[in-house]
Amino acid sequence: MAAPGLLGGLLLHRCRLADQHHQPGPELTTKEKRTWTDKARAARRRGELDPIESWYAADGRLITLAYLIEDETSTVIAAAGDLDAPGWEVIGHYDNESAAGQALPRAVPPGVLRPDAASRFNRPEPTPERPLQELLQEVIEARGASEVSETLITAAQQGYDAGPLVRMERLLNTAAKFSYALDTVRGQQVGARLDALSRQLAFLTREVHDTAEDLGATLAVLPPHRTPTPPRLRPRPALNTTPPTPPTPSTVVARRA
Numbered sequence: 001m002a003a004p005g006l007l008g009g010l011l012l013h014r015c016r017l018a019d020q021h022h023q024p025g026p027e028l029t030t031k032e033k034r035t036w037t038d039k040a041r042a043a044r045r046r047g048e049l050d051p052i053e054s055w056y057a058a059d060g061r062l063i064t065l066a067y068l069i070e071d072e073t074s075t076v077i078a079a080a081g082d083l084d085a086p087g088w089e090v091i092g093h094y095d096n097e098s099a100a101g102q103a104l105p106r107a108v109p110p111g112v113l114r115p116d117a118a119s120r121f122n123r124p125e126p127t128p129e130r131p132l133q134e135l136l137q138e139v140i141e142a143r144g145a146s147e148v149s150e151t152l153i154t155a156a157q158q159g160y161d162a163g164p165l166v167r168m169e170r171l172l173n174t175a176a177k178f179s180y181a182l183d184t185v186r187g188q189q190v191g192a193r194l195d196a197l198s199r200q201l202a203f204l205t206r207e208v209h210d211t212a213e214d215l216g217a218t219l220a221v222l223p224p225h226r227t228p229t230p231p232r233l234r235p236r237p238a239l240n241t242t243p244p245t246p247p248t249p250s251t252v253v254a255r256r257a
Contacts, residue, residue: 027091027092028090028091028092028093033089033090033091036077036090036093037079037088037089037090039068039070039090040066040068040077040079040090043068043069043070044083048068048069048070049066049067049068049069049083050066050067050069051064051065051066051083052065052066052067052076052097053065055107055108055110056107056108056110057104057105057106057107057108058105058106058108059105061080061081061105062080062081062082062184063078063079063080063091063104063105063107064078064079064080064083065077065078065097065100065104066078066079066083068093075093075094076093076094076095076096076097076099076100077090077092077093077094078090078091078092078093078094078100078104079091082184082185082186084184084185084186085184085185091104092104111181113174113177113178113181127160127161127162128161129164129167130154130155130163130164131164132155132164135151135154135155135164138151139151143221143222144219144220144221144222145215145216145218145219145220145221146216146219148212148215148216149212149213149215149216150212150216151212152208152209152211152212152215153209153212153213153216155208156205156206156208156209156212165201165204165205165208166205168201169198169201169202169205172194172195172197172198172201173194173195173198175194176191176192176194176195176198177191178191179191179194
């Protein structure tokens with residue numbers, strides 16, 4: 001299936017041009033549907049049905065455009081229904097994607113995850129965030145356990161100023177909700193995986209916080225034999241050193257000759 005950004009653009013483009021270029025093609029007969037559906041399902045089992053794009057039609061059907069590869073030839077087909085669930089069928093085959101787009105049912109605009117959420121055009125100001133690279137540098141430069149402890153607690157911090165671990169947990173949790181909302185078999189499967197990752201990260205975040213507190217309680221510092229390496233300085237020329245004389249133009253010409 002197309003990437004999310006590309007898919008959104010394709011759908012919007014399809015919606016804008018639907019009224020201008022929509023030319024519904026003839027429907028397949030019952031026999032033709034059965035024949036092409038059997039071909040497509042066999043290709044799906046072989047891993048030779050390659051989805052290109054999907055959208056919802058005005059009648060609520062999920063339409064998927066795909067390449068059906070058979071005997072080293074590729075045919076553009078359209079299927080109605082969830083390709084990972086029983087009951088889907090082929091509703092057309094076409095010479096190319098353009099012909100399919102003109103003949104297939106119009107796309108309706110895709111939905112949103114949260115109807116009351118702000119759009120990308122009026123997002124609220126993001127909350128302050130400490131970059132992971134900055135936290136990593138603090139650990140590298142730290143001399144005492146309490147400094148590293150504070151950095152780790154910052155990474156696992158909850159609330160308004162949430163740390164990167166908590167933000168990643170929220171990201172996974174929200175992505176899981178999105179995947180569930182797709183209302184497809186594959187979406188449910190991927191949503192479950194994301195949900196599990198979110199719970200694992202939540203557990204890990206708590207472990208990081210607890211471990212950071214234990215580290216801080218040691219009140220330890222690095223032993224003095226771990227001295228920093230002095231910076232490498234390029235030797236400066238002596239004051240009485242004469243800089244080398246650049247070659248004269250005649251010398252350069254002679255060398256080239």
